[in-house]
Amino acid sequence: MHTAPPRLRKALVLAAGRGERMRPLTLTTPKPLLRAGPRTLIEWHLEALARAGVTDVVINLAWLGHLIRAFLGDGAGRGLRIAYSDEGPEPLETGGAIVHALPLLGDAPFWLVNGDVWCDFDFDRPVPLGAGDLAHLVLVPNPAHNPAGDFTLENGRIGNGAMVRHTFAGISVIDPALVAGHAPGRFPLAPLLRAAAAAGRVSGELHTGRWTDVGTPDRLAELDAGLAGG
Numbered sequence: 001m002h003t004a005p006p007r008l009r010k011a012l013v014l015a016a017g018r019g020e021r022m023r024p025l026t027l028t029t030p031k032p033l034l035r036a037g038p039r040t041l042i043e044w045h046l047e048a049l050a051r052a053g054v055t056d057v058v059i060n061l062a063w064l065g066h067l068i069r070a071f072l073g074d075g076a077g078r079g080l081r082i083a084y085s086d087e088g089p090e091p092l093e094t095g096g097a098i099v100h101a102l103p104l105l106g107d108a109p110f111w112l113v114n115g116d117v118w119c120d121f122d123f124d125r126p127v128p129l130g131a132g133d134l135a136h137l138v139l140v141p142n143p144a145h146n147p148a149g150d151f152t153l154e155n156g157r158i159g160n161g162a163m164v165r166h167t168f169a170g171i172s173v174i175d176p177a178l179v180a181g182h183a184p185g186r187f188p189l190a191p192l193l194r195a196a197a198a199a200g201r202v203s204g205e206l207h208t209g210r211w212t213d214v215g216t217p218d219r220l221a222e223l224d225a226g227l228a229g230g
Contacts, residue, residue: 006126006127007052007053007054007124007125007126007127008052008054008108008109008110008111008123008127008173009053009054009055009056009108010054010055010056010057010058010105010106010108010110010111011049011054011056011057011058011110011111011112011113012057012058012059012060012085012097012098012101012105012110012111012112012113012174013032013042013045013046013049013057013058013059013060013113013115014060014094014097014112014113014114014115014116015030015031015032015042015059015060015061015065015068015115016060016061016062016063016065016087016091016092016097017031017062017063017091017115017116018062018063018091019031019063019116021215021216022034022214022215022216022217022220025217025220026063026064028064029064029067030063030064030065030067030068031115031116031214032068032115032116033067033068033071034214034220035224036118036214036220036223036224036227037223037224037226037227037228038227038228040071041115041116041117041118041214042059042068042072042115044118045113045115046072046075046078046080046082047078048121048122048123049080049111049113049123050078050079050080051123051124052122052123052124052125053124054080054111054123055080055081056080056081056083057075057080057081057082057083058082058083058084058085058101058104058105059072059082059083059084059085059115060084060085060086060087060091060092060097060100060101061084061085061086061087062086062087062088062089062090062091062092063091065084065086065087068084069084083104085097085100085101085104087100090186091186092185092186092187093186093187093188093189094112094188094189094190095179095182095187095188095189095192096184096185096186096187098112098174098176098178098179098189099179099182099183099184099185100184102176102179105176106176107176108176109127109129109173109174109175109176110173110174110176111123111171111172111173112171112172112173112174113170113171114170114171116170116213116214116215117169117170117171117211117212117213117214118210118211118212118214118223118227119140119169119170119171119207119209119210119211119212120209120210120211121138121169121171121207121209121211127173128173128203128205129173129175129203130203132201133175133201133202133203134174134175134177134178134196134201134202135158135172135173135174135175135178135193135196135201135202135203136172136173136202136203136204136205137151137158137168137169137171137172137193137202137203137204137205138168138169138171138172138204138205138207139151139153139158139166139167139168139169139204139205139206139207140166140167140169140206140207140208140211141166141167141206141208142165142166142167143167143211143213145213145215146167146213148165149164149165149166149167150165150166150167150168151165151166151168151197151204152164152165152166153166153204153205153206156203156204156205157200157202157203157204158193158197158202158203158204159197159198160194160197160198166206169207169211170213171207178192178193178196179192
């Protein structure tokens with residue numbers, strides 16, 4: 001009798017940023033609650049995660065976080081259990097957000113998703129971490145606003161070299177061991193990812209489907225028009 005390969009059951013969706021480049025839209029609405037087509041940005045992620053069998057989602061909160069909590073509730077109507085990691089008035093950046101949320105996430109690897117991107121990525125797959133790996137990054141072809149890219153990808157391994165680089169999609173799998181021993185507080189995740197990649201402990205893949213970094217009102221308007229038109 002064959003046992004199905006394990007799937008990830010937990011995710012951390014990053015939703016604490018101020019969205020300063022999106023102002024004035026984000027003065028009264030947190031960026032993940034901005035609408036793109038028929039749904040808010042964060043709803044697209046939650047629906048995709050639920051379809052893939054994720055059962056528990058942690059959402060970090062800071063700027064206008066009470067509005068996100070009020071909008072999404074406990075997730076029961078979406079087939080999810082949603083918990084909230086409240087960071088206070090100032091967001092802790094990605095690294096700090098993970099450490100702060102670990103009591104809710106536990107010790108197993110989890111999906112990490114930026115709440116301000118839109119992507120048709122399929123989360124329904126076995127845990128992609130190999131033995132000894134600390135992270136798995138989803139990359140996309142470089143958009144116009146990031147022509148130099150972020151990471152190299154060769155034979156499924158992430159690197160920091162100067163060869164052809166791709167852009168980090170804001171979607172990854174993280175083993176909590178990546179931040180083990182790091183003090184709580186505000187800190188970025190990128191240096192830890194680069195150190196792990198240099199040690200050969202980060203895998204990756206290139207997603208060639210649809211992806212948008214909703215970083216400006218113009219990009220949101222373009223995404224909204226495209227989704228509204230099917």
